[in-house]
Amino acid sequence: MFISSALTALALALSSATQVAAHGGVLAYSIAGTWYQGFKAYNTPVGQVSIQREWGTPLSPCFENQLIPFQIPTDPNLSCNSNGASLGTGQLFATVAAGSKVTAYWNTWPHTIGPVMVYMAKCPSNCTTATTSTLEWFKIEQAGLISGDYANGTWAMGELVANNNSWTTTIPATLPAGQYMLRHELLAIHTSDQPQFYPECAQLILTGGGSSAPTSSYLVTLPGAYKASDPGVTLDIYATPTFTNYTIPGPPVWQG
Ligand SMILES: *[C@@H]1O[C@H](CO)[C@@H](O)[C@H](O)[C@H]1NC(C)=O
Ligand SMILES: *[C@@H]1O[C@H](CO)[C@@H](O)[C@H](O)[C@H]1NC(C)=O
Ligand SMILES: *[C@@H]1O[C@H](CO)[C@@H](O)[C@H](O)[C@H]1NC(C)=O
Ligand SMILES: *[C@@H]1O[C@H](CO)[C@@H](O)[C@H](O)[C@H]1NC(C)=O
Ligand SMILES: *[C@@H]1O[C@H](CO)[C@@H](O)[C@H](O)[C@H]1NC(C)=O
Numbered sequence: 480m481f482i483s484s485a486l487t488a489l490a491l492a493l494s495s496a497t498q499v500a501a502h503g504g505v506l507a508y509s510i511a512g513t514w515y516q517g518f519k520a521y522n523t524p525v526g527q528v529s530i531q532r533e534w535g536t537p538l539s540p541c542f543e544n545q546l547i548p549f550q551i552p553t554d555p556n557l558s559c560n561s562n563g564a565s566l567g568t569g570q571l572f573a574t575v576a577a578g579s580k581v582t583a584y585w586n587t588w589p590h591t592i593g594p595v596m597v598y599m600a601k602c603p604s605n606c607t608t609a610t611t612s613t614l615e616w617f618k619i620e621q622a623g624l625i626s627g628d629y630a631n632g633t634w635a636m637g638e639l640v641a642n643n644n645s646w647t648t649t650i651p652a653t654l655p656a657g658q659y660m661l662r663h664e665l666l667a668i669h670t671s672d673q674p675q676f677y678p679e680c681a682q683l684i685l686t687g688g689g690s691s692a693p694t695s696s697y698l699v700t701l702p703g704a705y706k707a708s709d710p711g712v713t714l715d716i717y718a719t720p721t722f723t724n725y726t727i728p729g730p731p732v733w734q735g
Contacts, residue, residue, distance in 0.1 A: 504560065505517050505531065509581070515571075520533075524564070529570070530573045532564065532681070533563060558614065559662065567607075572606065573681065577650055579649070580650075581647065582645050583648075585639065588636070590665070590667040591640050592636060593668040596621045596665075598617060598661075599619055599662065599683075600660045607682065609660065612701065613700065618733060619650070619651055619733060621729075622635035623727040628721045653691035664676060668714060668716060691735060696731075710726045
């Protein structure tokens with residue numbers, strides 16, 4: 480009896496470990512040389528301290544279950560994952576000079592087909608109290624099909640995997656100082672039917688900077704920026720495996 484329940488507990492522990500490994504998100508950031516631990520998904524948020532917003536909330540109605548990413552481009556939690564909540568008193572900011580490099584480290588990532596996008600949004604006052612679905616997001620970087628064709632080419636997500644599951648981006652040097660949300664997003668398109676969005680958010684206090692902010696043509700809401708009919712959102716790469724064009728969804732990149 481004891482052995483059997485111990486084995487059951489072990490099996491459960493192993494299966495939840497497998498789930499975390501199977502899908503996931505950003506586990507940590509290196510920002511201008513400082514290491515920041517991410518939110519520990521699937522653990523209780525109580526007592527956690529991080530620059531990252533909560534993500535990976537199990538069994539949320541929109542997340543369906545722990546293994547399934549967002550498959551609907553208008554999911555209400557698309558901005559900062561499920562549930563995207565602030566950690567309250569545990570919610571930290573990374574203080575970073577405009578123009579600095581940010582590296583996001585994912586867990587061991589199973590997918591290599593699809594684009595990588597990085598967004599930011601200025602918080603109206605304090606990011607800790609911001610509702611991320613109402614922020615005005617702008618894209619600071621994107622990469623899609625880097626070389627080759629749909630089926631056998633090199634995608635940005637493949638580069639991420641090859642580069643120690645990490646992605647390095649530069650905060651635009653001309654952004655005005657202030658509080659910002661930073662959002663990384665992977666869009667996996669290796670399945671023939673449904674896109675898989677993996678958004679992750681962290682809070683920044685930007686110092687230095689300039690006076691050039693993105694104008695309205697660069698600003699979007701999330702959800703709001705994507706629809707299922709976007710060519711880069713719902714496509715079957717295996718239907719036209721030798722195509723070499725890929726249109727990354729969402730707004731144009733703001734260059735600063
Ligand atoms: C996530 O979506 C659920 C509905 O599915 C909603 O109740 C919740 O407020 C959303 N969270 C955020 C942070 O938008
Ligand atoms: C943001 O608001 C929280 C909650 O009121 C507060 O604890 C924190 O000090 C504020 N942080 C900044 C950087 O304004
Ligand atoms: C491209 O990928 C497909 C599907 O994985 C494979 O069958 C095919 O042999 C590959 N073609 C080349 C030229 O590598
Ligand atoms: C690879 O990523 C891990 C974090 O997942 C980090 O601890 C390690 O330093 C990285 N290795 C290199 C060579 O950058
Ligand atoms: C690739 O080009 C075809 C033909 O012009 C077009 O129909 C399709 O939408 C494009 N696909 C992507 C993902 O941009």
